[in-house]
Amino acid sequence: MKKVVFERPSKIKYTIYILRSVFSIEFIKHLAYLFVYFIINFTRGRCIAKIGVNTKLHPTVLMREAERIIIGDNCLINHNNVLQAGKKDAKIVIGNYVHTGPNVMMFAYNHVFDDPHIPSKNQQYYEGDIIICDDVWIGAGSIILAGVTIGKGVVVAAGTVVNKNITPFTVVGGVPAKVLKIRE
Template sequence: MNSRHTLRAYWTSLFYHFGPKKVFFWSIENLFNFIFSPLPIIGGSQIRSFAFRYLFKKRGKGFFTSPGVRLLHCYNIEIGDRCSLNYNVILNGRGGLIIGDDFTSGPNVIVWTVEHHFKDRTRRVLEQGEIEQPVTIGNDVWCGAQSVILSGVTIADGTVVAAGAVVTRDTEPYSIVGGVPAKVIGYRNNQS
């Protein structure tokens, strides 16, 4: 099979699974990521914020992005006010992603809303399909560098996710979670 047939099969598969509207939107989104993601921090954040304004389901005021940020399936992403995405953050909104006000991320944070079915040993993982589950991130949440938030998770208000943590379960309000998988390692309090 030559590359032209492979490409045709790829696009046919996309249209079959997602429909022409989502494929068109996905193409525009990839073009936006390709053009705007590498722009430098000075001036680039304002350009990215303006460009992605029309792709999000909802976007609050004061949205800031550093270079390298990748936003996937923006049509299912809602972002609150005063949110900041650091270098190389990836947000996947395919299963639905809601981010509250005052969210801050360290570099290389990943928020993923889809995963593969894999329990049937008689079939290849890729043949078992995918499951989309929404992620909700509350207000005043900070995710440290290289932390990962997996599908179906709710991050409660005030949570701090430690650097390198992999969050697989819901968190408690004002908790500090860390590790793989993430567990409560402390709580935020008013004492210095």
């Protein structure tokens, strides 16, 4: 490793860089892609998912295969959440009074990687329903994997990877999720 001296561009040069970027064909193309991506993954998803009354979804929530996503009443799905139902049949079913922190991800499918002679990208998928019962709090950055049921009243600590069923009224945390305590 060697030490280098970094000279920042002047404000005028920096402004010119920005203006060149904003008024380029490449910028317009990427802006169009972002717009289409938003329409497909949020607006369309919000229209076809079943969403209960008084439920709030942040505009940056992405819902894929949204026809298989069901969200109950009085929920809060925070910013940058990704809800990906299964590729064919698996659903994401979220109960009432569930709230998530930012950057929570739920994947009701996973890649098969059984055959080492075929790239995993070209293999099929495993899928399983994700069921989240009522009154669950899922902390920021947690990941919920396919085939998992999270019981009523569970608290999932930030950054937890939930790869197995969680019994009601427990607090879980870690990678993979482990019971930290029971809610009395």
